[in-house]
Amino acid sequence: MAVRRPKAVKKARRGRPLKNNATPDMRERILDAAEDHFSRHGFWGVTIREVAQDAKVDTALLHYYFDTKRGLFDSVFARRAEIINRERIDSIDAYETAAGDAITAEGVINAFLQPILERAAQGDQHWHNYFALIAQVNNTPAWGGETMARTFDPVIHRLIRALRKALPDASEEDLYWSYHFLSGALTLSLSQTGRIDRLSNGLCKSSDFESIHHRMAPFIASGFERLCKPVAAPAVAVGRASARRAV
Amino acid sequence: MAVRRPKAVKKARRGRPLKNNATPDMRERILDAAEDHFSRHGFWGVTIREVAQDAKVDTALLHYYFDTKRGLFDSVFARRAEIINRERIDSIDAYETAAGDAITAEGVINAFLQPILERAAQGDQHWHNYFALIAQVNNTPAWGGETMARTFDPVIHRLIRALRKALPDASEEDLYWSYHFLSGALTLSLSQTGRIDRLSNGLCKSSDFESIHHRMAPFIASGFERLCKPVAAPAVAVGRASARRAV
DNA sequence: CAGATTAATCATCAACTGATGAATAAGTGT
DNA sequence: ACACTTATTCATCAGTTGATGATTAATCTG
Numbered sequence: 001m002a003v004r005r006p007k008a009v010k011k012a013r014r015g016r017p018l019k020n021n022a023t024p025d026m027r028e029r030i031l032d033a034a035e036d037h038f039s040r041h042g043f044w045g046v047t048i049r050e051v052a053q054d055a056k057v058d059t060a061l062l063h064y065y066f067d068t069k070r071g072l073f074d075s076v077f078a079r080r081a082e083i084i085n086r087e088r089i090d091s092i093d094a095y096e097t098a099a100g101d102a103i104t105a106e107g108v109i110n111a112f113l114q115p116i117l118e119r120a121a122q123g124d125q126h127w128h129n130y131f132a133l134i135a136q137v138n139n140t141p142a143w144g145g146e147t148m149a150r151t152f153d154p155v156i157h158r159l160i161r162a163l164r165k166a167l168p169d170a171s172e173e174d175l176y177w178s179y180h181f182l183s184g185a186l187t188l189s190l191s192q193t194g195r196i197d198r199l200s201n202g203l204c205k206s207s208d209f210e211s212i213h214h215r216m217a218p219f220i221a222s223g224f225e226r227l228c229k230p231v232a233a234p235a236v237a238v239g240r241a242s243a244r245r246a247v
Numbered sequence: 248m249a250v251r252r253p254k255a256v257k258k259a260r261r262g263r264p265l266k267n268n269a270t271p272d273m274r275e276r277i278l279d280a281a282e283d284h285f286s287r288h289g290f291w292g293v294t295i296r297e298v299a300q301d302a303k304v305d306t307a308l309l310h311y312y313f314d315t316k317r318g319l320f321d322s323v324f325a326r327r328a329e330i331i332n333r334e335r336i337d338s339i340d341a342y343e344t345a346a347g348d349a350i351t352a353e354g355v356i357n358a359f360l361q362p363i364l365e366r367a368a369q370g371d372q373h374w375h376n377y378f379a380l381i382a383q384v385n386n387t388p389a390w391g392g393e394t395m396a397r398t399f400d401p402v403i404h405r406l407i408r409a410l411r412k413a414l415p416d417a418s419e420e421d422l423y424w425s426y427h428f429l430s431g432a433l434t435l436s437l438s439q440t441g442r443i444d445r446l447s448n449g450l451c452k453s454s455d456f457e458s459i460h461h462r463m464a465p466f467i468a469s470g471f472e473r474l475c476k477p478v479a480a481p482a483v484a485v486g487r488a489s490a491r492r493a494v
Numbered sequence: 495c496a497g498a499t500t501a502a503t504c505a506t507c508a509a510c511t512g513a514t515g516a517a518t519a520a521g522t523g524t
Numbered sequence: 525a526c527a528c529t530t531a532t533t534c535a536t537c538a539g540t541t542g543a544t545g546a547t548t549a550a551t552c553t554g
Contacts, residue, residue: 026531040389045291048512058533063513065531135386138435138442141379142287145440145453153446176447177462181432183442188385188431193392195385195430199400200423206392215424219470226469227462273502295542305503310543312501 027065029055032126034062035076039129042136043073074147077137080130081151087115088155092162105228106221108162113186113217120190121209128192135191138183163224170228178224185220274312276302279373281309282323286376289383290320321394324384327377328398334362335402339409352475353468355409360433360464367437368456375439382438385430410471417475425471432463 033054037046048069052059066072088111095111096103119127137144160175167175192206204211280301284293295316299306313319335358342358343350366374384391407422414422439453451458 042289042291042387044289045389047510049510059512060514060534061532069512132388136383136388139382139386139438139440140289141383141438141440142292144438145442145445148440148442149445156446172447173451173458174462176443176451177458178466179446180436180443180451181463181466184431184433184435185428186431187435189427191386191388191391193386193388193395195392195395196423196427198392198396199403199426200419204420204423204427211420211424215421215474216428218473219425219428222469222473223466226465294540296540306542307504307544308502316542 026055026057026061030057030062030065030072031076031079034072035079035126035129035133038073038076039133039136042140043070048072077133077147077151080127084115084119085152085155088112089158091115092158096162096165103162103166104221105163105166105224106217108159108166109182109221109224110217111162112159113213116186116190117209117213117216121213131187131190132192135187138187163228167224167228169230170224174227175224178220178227181223182220185216189216273302273304273308277304277309277312277319278323278326281319282326282373282376282380285320285323286380286383289387290317295319324380324394324398327374331362331366332399332402335359336405338362339405343409343412350409350413351468352410352413352471353464355406355413356429356468356471357464358409359406360460363433363437364456364460364463368460378434378437379439382434385434410475414471414475416477417471421474422471425467425474428470429467432467436463 030051034046034051036054037051048059048062051072052062062069062072066075091111091114092108095107099107116131120131134148137147140147156179160179163175163179164170189209189212194206196204197206277298281293281298283301284298295306295309298319299309309316309319313322338358338361339355342354346354363378367378381395384394387394403426407426410422410426411417436456436459441453443451444453
């Protein structure tokens with residue numbers, strides 16, 4: 001990838017200094033502008049000219065820092081991922097230590113969701129944009145799966161390890177599929193398309209992350225438990241097809 | 248929108264006939280090619296030239312039938328929506344009638360999911376592409392919410408009406424949010440990004456719709472019930488934050 | 495047969511696209 | 525003072541983009 005990046009030197013960098021040390025440097029300005037555009041219109045819906053114009057910078061500077069348009073996109077995607085990944089791992093670690101043997105699926109899932117949903121609830125537009133970007137990548141067939149995996153798999157493996165502890169009877173497949181449902185629900189909720197606003201005729205709001213937060217953890221945890229815990233009596237089959245494939 | 252469309256006349260259409268009556272007519276060929284491309288790369292990632300080339304047609308013909316690129320996209324999106332919408336409404340109707348007072352959330356959700364997941368399991372590439380397209384639109388901030396609402400809201404309202412019957416104590420907000428989680432989980436599962444394949448190191452496969460089908464209904468139904476049924480004893484708060492907002 | 499109508503192609507446009515090599519600005523090291 | 529390094533802008537290219545008006549093809553109607 002070879003994306004050029006000014007080294008974070010302690011002091012006395014050589015060469016021309018950043019244009020204005022009071023303002024955030026231009027590399028960050030470009031990333032901010034790019035994040036804004038990519039999150040709204042996806043990779044192909046954005047031109048580097050729009051980004052450059054928004055960052056008040058010549059288009060050549062984007063190539064100077066990020067080589068290609070794709071390099072810019074990848075940098076945007078990686079930048080905030082590092083932050084939330086660390087937070088989520090710390091959160092799961094902390095919960096696991098605190099809970100000890102009383103570990104529950106809902107507790108784990110809550111620890112996993114909290115850093116993201118808390119940030120979302122705080123209302124920072126930059127993070128909102130970034131979350132919307134994740135949602136799009138997560139549902140992009142061509143290279144979305146690969147990008148998501150490369151960026152987030154370590155955290156998810158950490159999550160699943162904790163869940164395995166809370167749900168010792170769970171099969172690996174059930175855990176992975178359950179996470180997949182969680183992932184879809186979470187990213188859609190973060191994407192703020194306004195869909196639920198219209199559907200509910202204004203009763204629910206895409207931007208109401210508090211509501212999402214206190215509903216999602218129990219909802220998802222309950223799904224995990226249903227799939228991953230041995231049940232005494234299997235539920236009676238309802239409808240035409242649910243009996244078709246009894247496990 | 249004024250998209251030109253040859254009327255489905257019984258007999259003796261005027262004007263030049265379709266190029267080859269043996270082959271599906273060119274309008275459908277264009278829609279198929281467009282569906283293929285849009286589903287893989289989204290609206291902006293596709294050029295009308297690529298579509299035209301794939302359909303072995305001049306680009307001007309796309310404008311003849313669909314006016315604009317966006318008109319083409321909308322036609323692609325609406326074409327199969329009509330089919331599955333009818334199927335899903337019929338499925339819910341049939342279940343509600345058959346179940347009577349024994350109606351359950353899982354039964355309703357299964358009836359809702361079945362037409363889609365059954366089609367997906369059958370392995371028709373055209374439908375796979377279309378489902379991937381839905382997933383992208385569902386997570387597109389700019390106009391995805393509006394498009395999804397316009398296309399699917401009637402079916403969802405029918406679903407929620409049935410769920411209200413199965414979960415009489417549910418609040419409207421809980422129902423809408425629960426559906427939102429369902430929507431995210433479903434569309435991600437349909438988008439086949441290969442994410443779960445990588446995450447599970449090949450153990451789970453995006454293309455394994457049988458596995459999705461018999462896991463998703465209980466998973467989601469359980470979430471609905473947890474959120475929408477009055478519980479005897481509220482769950483003990485776990486982790487740092489889950490107690491923050493007791494309802 | 496002579497219009498009328500629809501289907502499809504052709505040729506072309508003006509604007510835009512990502513990218514690049516050269517030039518310039520503003521420093522640092524010696 | 526002078527070479528070197530980094531940051532930023534300028535000018536421009538070759539290829540692509542969505543769109544359109546004119547044209548041709550094929551059939552129906554009267």
